[in-house]
Amino acid sequence: xxxxxxxxxxxxxxxxxxxxxxxxxxxxxxxVVFLGAPLAPVFASLIxxxxxxxxVNWLQARGLSHLPSVILVFLVxxxxxxxxxxxxxxxxxxxxxxxxxELPGMVSQVQSLLLLLPEKYPHLVSEAQIRELIGxxxxxxxxxxxxxxxxxxxxxxxxxxxxxxxxxxxxxVFFFLKDGESMMASFSALLPEKRQVMTRIxxxxxxxxxxxxxxxxxxxxxxxxxxxxxFTVLGINYAALLALMVGLSVLIPYIGAxxxxxxxxxxxxxxxxxxxxFMWIMIAYAIIQALDGNVLVPxxxxxxxxxxxxxxxxxVLIFGxxxxxxxxxxxxxxxxxxxxxxxxxxxxxxxxxxxxxxAS
Numbered sequence: 001x002x003x004x005x006x007x008x009x010x011x012x013x014x015x016x017x018x019x020x021x022x023x024x025x026x027x028x029x030x031x032v033v034f035l036g037a038p039l040a041p042v043f044a045s046l047i048x049x050x051x052x053x054x055x056v057n058w059l060q061a062r063g064l065s066h067l068p069s070v071i072l073v074f075l076v077x078x079x080x081x082x083x084x085x086x087x088x089x090x091x092x093x094x095x096x097x098x099x100x101x102e103l104p105g106m107v108s109q110v111q112s113l114l115l116l117l118p119e120k121y122p123h124l125v126s127e128a129q130i131r132e133l134i135g136x137x138x139x140x141x142x143x144x145x146x147x148x149x150x151x152x153x154x155x156x157x158x159x160x161x162x163x164x165x166x167x168x169x170x171x172x173v174f175f176f177l178k179d180g181e182s183m184m185a186s187f188s189a190l191l192p193e194k195r196q197v198m199t200r201i202x203x204x205x206x207x208x209x210x211x212x213x214x215x216x217x218x219x220x221x222x223x224x225x226x227x228x229x230x231f232t233v234l235g236i237n238y239a240a241l242l243a244l245m246v247g248l249s250v251l252i253p254y255i256g257a258x259x260x261x262x263x264x265x266x267x268x269x270x271x272x273x274x275x276x277x278f279m280w281i282m283i284a285y286a287i288i289q290a291l292d293g294n295v296l297v298p299x300x301x302x303x304x305x306x307x308x309x310x311x312x313x314x315x316v317l318i319f320g321x322x323x324x325x326x327x328x329x330x331x332x333x334x335x336x337x338x339x340x341x342x343x344x345x346x347x348x349x350x351x352x353x354x355x356x357x358x359a360s
Contacts, residue, residue, distance in 0.1 A: 020192055021201075033322075042172060045169050045172035045176055048173050049172075049176035050213060051214055051217050052074075052173075056070055056177060059072065059073070070177045077170070081170075088244070091240040095239075095240055098238070099241065099267075109270060111134040114133075118130060200340075201337075211300075213333065219250050219296060219297065220247045220250055222296060223246060224244060227247065227285075234281050236281050237271050245260050252316055253313075268281045311339075315331045316331040
């Protein structure tokens, strides 16, 4: 067993580049795991700058120099963030507070419906069991509602964290956009001159990650905005809150849309019952999901991520549990990175063992 293990180590880690790549991945993982919280503004800034780099390149391709392009894109970013914080978030927060305030009434309606079950199916469930279940649910929902209503940013820690993100992140985004190429050049100088594996992985990942991350951000904005407009026109309560949930649900393939269907259906039922308005809101939501999956996604993601659905779901569960929102957002790119490393590494190692052709 030891001999087999040593042979495997010699094959895949005897090369300088392979060992350097392994150490680089290990250090990167350690930094994210142990320093993820204090370096969160830096990671967020890198992600945002990466998202906006395509727009900077687009402006430069049309004759605008680098610095004016960066300034223009940065002003668009600041305007978007200000609009989101000043208009969208206050509306969604107020609707969230109102929703939790109305939860006890909704629970009472559910209780009235559930209490009909013992009359129809006395051999399956008793009235005492239904009342106990409803009591537990009402207690937990009341506690959650009180937490939402009383929650504020009055604590010194909350204010400090908010100020850090509002001040530090835009500054870092600007400098990453402005000096990103020189930073990459400095980092590349530290890498080994022979980097066949790294080059292969980078070429595979660059297009895939750029396409996925920017496409996913655009998809969230489009799906959320369209859902907000449609839900507002149809008159459902908490339209902004539901639209925000629908927009963010696209982060989790196959699961997000199914999960968000539950609150939409419940709110529509409590507002209208089984009337025609309820059917229209569910039909509209189904159409939005169909257009997203069959029209918007193929347009945005020109380079398909070649991963099996099981791999996607497993990566979402693993990285989401490790890093929360950002883990969900980058689950598929991270899974693609793992696949790229596992594919490129053996190929590059095998090619190193080939004898060079003799000169004629």
